[in-house]
Amino acid sequence: MISRRNIRVKVMQTLYTLEAQEQAGNPGEAAQKPAAKPADPQKILQKHFEQTRQLLSYLIYFITEVARYAETDSRLRSSKHLPSEEDLNVNIKLAGNEVLWKMMEDASLKKALDADKPQLQDNGELIRRLYLDLVATPEYQQYIAVQGRDKKSEKAMLEFIFSEKMLANETFVSHIEELYTNWDDDGEMISQLVMSYLAKPGSLDFQEIVSKEKKEFARQLLQTVIDKKEVVMDLIRPRLKNWDPERIATLDMILMQMGVVEFLYFETIPPKVTINEYIDLAKEYSTPQSGQFVNGILDNIHKELVREDKMHKINFKAN
Incomplete structure (x- = not known):
């Protein structure tokens, strides 16, 4: 049915929607109007x-x-x-x-x-x-x-x-x-x-076209990126010294955050699989240079985690 790649795309799109809504807030207007109720990430997903x-x-x-x-x-x-x-x-x-x-x-x-x-x-x-x-x-x-x-x-x-x-x-x-x-x-x-x-007519459950396992993967991937954003950014930021943060595509940043979250918290997914998946998504959904950029950042983070013996993944269900 729905592949993990499609799951990642939907999580990526949800995070992009949240980022766009956050950036759309105008500080001047916010002082005059009540703050809009934050969107529910899981409902968007x-x-x-x-x-x-x-x-x-x-x-x-x-x-x-x-x-x-x-x-x-x-x-x-x-x-x-x-x-x-x-x-x-x-x-x-x-x-x-x-x-x-x-x-x-x-x-x-x-x-x-x-x-x-x-x-x-x-x-x-x-x-x-x-x-x-x-x-x-x-x-x-x-x-x-x-x-x-x-x-x-x-x-x-x-x-x-x-x-x-x-x-x-x-x-x-x-x-x-x-x-x-x-x-x-x-x-x-x-x-x-x-x-x-x-x-084979009758072989699909249209009310559950996403398996419980994949739906849980999607839900936890989304929530973990949100909950662990600062932890993840502490690993990403040092590698952006030669890059203007404002010129980094929003999708690139989201994809890197998702990749690092998989490194740290999703124990059943091999790091090479994670890197390859997000390189492909960056190439398809972001800029022509994004695949190489995301590859370089994620690969460096992975090597550092291995070198410092920090690649001890924590099962996201126990996180």
Whole structure:
């Protein structure tokens, strides 16, 4: 399901939000107005997880709507004033897809859709266009030409809708990017989850797409960075002597803090894994020079901790 990399991204984003809110405070205004209530870090983090679930449920919902549009198309065409023979004989095999109906009967998915209400989005025209694009393909024509049903072809058709008609469609991707700011962060992982779900409908708990272990890791990583900020900064500051603090990207500072916290308090994570993870995140989310910068700082801190025999990690659960 959600990887530790995605967990780190969501913790990073939460810390960035907190930092931005803190920097947004105006001392002049603060003297005249009551101080704003500090944001709850764990609630911000939970909201990121909810956005991931909403993205997942929306993609699956969209697959079902494109497939079920076969019945809508049949009804609309047969109700024309002067329907043609073709209008009166629209093939609706897709709407009865056996894998589709297993998905529609999934109690966990139903609960997620009831909560997220994807049907309220303005997506009807896009669903229609994707369906019409689908029926023009050789793959669809081959699918409806076979009268019987088998699990392999039923699954393959839904996978084709998702990967070749939805994800390969620029308009659809733009639609998703408009609705979900987390698409760039979660898109690849969520797409894999969708394909896994199509292979085995009912296999996901949409209310718990983050395992208890990973949710605890996220919660503790976030809280430990907040609680141990000064301890961590005492290790980082000496290495910033040749750098103008104001020119250090906020994300770089956050990533370094997270990395040092993992060095000190997360005993099951090897330091090399920590360093590599935060180098990658710095390269992807911060400036072109950030990967090298974060690598240098974290590597130096790690070497010093080893040299001074201070790499005795304390389990964060006991911290």
